Amino acid sequence: MITINKLLVLLFSIFSIGLLTYSFFLSYESQVYRLITYYDFALCIYFLYDFLKQLFSEENKWRYFYTVGWLDFISSIPVITEFRVLRFIRVIRVIKIIRSIRTLIKFISQNKKESLFGFIVFLVVVSIVITSTAVLYFEKDVGNITTAEDALWWTFITITTVGYGDYYPVTGFGKLAASFLIATGIGFFGAVISFVTDKVNSIKSNP
Structure with missing residues (x-):
């Protein structure tokens, strides 16, 4: 199944x-x-x-x-x-x-909303992995993101748009990746809210 x-x-x-x-x-x-x-x-x-x-x-x-x-x-x-x-x-x-x-x-085809949300989750995870890996690769010798742990922390605070500022990219590619990751985070949280709202409404309409 x-x-x-x-x-x-x-x-x-x-x-x-x-x-x-x-x-x-x-x-x-x-x-x-x-x-x-x-x-x-x-x-x-x-x-x-x-x-x-x-x-x-x-x-x-x-x-x-x-x-x-x-x-x-x-x-x-x-x-x-x-x-x-x-x-x-x-x-x-x-x-x-x-x-x-x-x-x-x-x-x-029969579960378009669930499938779309699944694809969104997949794309967000792929974006996180690719951007953080690329940023670590380009920043490790010139910036302050030098370890895998630094990259993980930077990715978390970036995609959640918190931005503590303790770790940040200094290269042009790193800044571009950060912008993309921020946009991804905003889009993902919006999709989650929409998905949850739709589920709650469907539960209310089918008691």
């Missing part, structure tokens, strides 16, 4: 494969690699949640685990330098969902 969660799992699985591929070109000691491992860990928590949800919803849990469940479980393991090649098992997860592409398209 296709759900908005399955749609997000598909999108994030494809994105995580791209992150993993990029990480192969980075030094293990680099701060950019460290930042990517943080984001990968967050995605793994989401994938693990999806695995556990699927496991407990199955009537025959052992059958699920020994057929495809173990693949979902392995793909939920965070990046470990010695075993990170195993993460390409996520490709199987993607193929498994894409095989039901017709059902997926039907779900999107």
Whole structure:
């Protein structure tokens, strides 16, 4: 059965494969690699949640685990330098969902609002990862955003439009990325308010 969660799992699985591929070109000691491992860990928590949800919803849990469940479980393991090649098992997860592409398209057409919100969530996460990674890459030698932790904190206060000012980009590209991230945050919070309002109204109209 296709759900908005399955749609997000598909999108994030494809994105995580791209992150993993990029990480192969980075030094293990680099701060950019460290930042990517943080984001990968967050995605793994989401994938693990999806695995556990699927496991407990199955009537025959052992059958699920020994057929495809173990693949979902392995793909939920965070990046470990010695075993990170195993993460390409996520490709199987993607193929498994894409095989039901017709059902997926039907779900999107019948659940436009939920699907749109899912795509918005995906795009916001992608924007966060790409902008923070790019800012760290360009700022680490010239600005005060020099570590993965600095980049994470800067990203959080920027997308929430708080802007403490303790960390800030000094390059032209960094400032452009910050502007884009602020706009993304404003748009996302507006979408969340609209989505929640719509859900509350639907509950009121269907007591």
